[in-house]
Amino acid sequence: MSKLTLYGYWRSSAAYRVRIALNLKQLAYQQKSVHLVKGGGEQHSADFQALNPSELVPVLVDGDVRLNQSLTIIDYLDEQYPNVLLTPVDKERRYLVKALAQDIAVDIHPLNNLRVLQFLTQHLDASDAVKKEWYRHWIEVGFASLEKKLATAHGLYCVGDEISLVDVCLVPQVYNAERFEVSMEPYPIIQKVTRSLIQHPAFEQAAPENQPDAVVST
Ligand SMILES: N[C@@H](CCC(=O)N[C@@H](CS)C(=O)NCC(=O)O)C(=O)O
Incomplete structure (x- = not known):
């Protein structure tokens, strides 16, 4: 099983950004869906709040590292997996x-x-x-x-x-x-x-x- 796990939702644009970044870097990852609408929204559940008290997706888990904020996640991916850089060096x-x-x-x-x-x-x-x-x-x-x-x-x-x-x-x-x-x-x-x-x-x-x-x- 991949060590990268993305908590997201198909229509979340912030999660969509992270999916694109992971794909550009050709990183394998598993997805855990957090339904943002069903039953008032799974982002408000106790389980998800334990992951991100902001009650927003995405959250990326990479081994011991757990991050929210899509731009920060992509920054982290650029540092950790620099095979493809999304923020130019210049x-x-x-x-x-x-x-x-x-x-x-x-x-x-x-x-x-x-x-x-x-x-x-x-x-x-x-x-x-x-x-x-x-x-x-x-x-x-x-x-x-x-x-x-x-x-x-x-x-x-x-x-x-x-x-x-x-x-x-x-x-x-x-x-x-x-x-x-x-x-x-x-x-x-x-x-x-x-x-x-x-x-x-x-x-x-x-x-x-x-x-x-x-x-x-x-
Ligand atoms: N600045 C955050 C925004 C995260 C965000 O707004 N996520 C939305 C989906 S795109 C969400 O989880 N919304 C749930 C809600 O509004 O209850 C990021 O870039 O990760």
């Missing part, structure tokens, strides 16, 4: 990659996380339409500035011609945007880069619909 590129990845993972994604959407509908009486508007708004704000930054940064991929942490964050975010019917028309560079990336086997194998716990009809 200083200038490294900080550009980190900043762009955070534009997605820190500035866009948390506003649209499940618990935020649940708070809007369950505690602030937001309708489904309002929830969707909220969701789309924050993706549109984030993608508009990202598109401008990629205009100078991109090559085949987000930063030049090598796959980096930015690409690992972008594809799950675009998956979410499309799920919530955000028009991708204003973002031709994001679209073009994403189209190339999703054909890469590491990205394809990490796609939500290809996970063992995927429920394709929901």
Whole structure:
């Protein structure tokens, strides 16, 4: 059995990032599914809270090491398994990659996380339409500035011609945007880069619909 275990959920974009990173590095791992919706969400169970009191996936276990936070997990994987580096060694590129990845993972994604959407509908009486508007708004704000930054940064991929942490964050975010019917028309560079990336086997194998716990009809 693999010593790497990923606690995640097929539709979790943060877990999707880690799956892509593990696949790019060709690391074998086992997956433990934490259903984020069933019965109010298994992330709130005592068993999962013991793993991560934040009640959020992903969590990666590597022998004695247990980590949450997808960007930190990927940082750890880069240090521990440097066969493929997702954060470039070159200083200038490294900080550009980190900043762009955070534009997605820190500035866009948390506003649209499940618990935020649940708070809007369950505690602030937001309708489904309002929830969707909220969701789309924050993706549109984030993608508009990202598109401008990629205009100078991109090559085949987000930063030049090598796959980096930015690409690992972008594809799950675009998956979410499309799920919530955000028009991708204003973002031709994001679209073009994403189209190339999703054909890469590491990205394809990490796609939500290809996970063992995927429920394709929901
Ligand atoms: N910053 C964290 C975000 C983790 C996160 O938001 N996970 C979501 C799924 S993408 C989750 O577990 N949500 C459960 C909930 O909102 O109750 C990371 O990058 O790992």
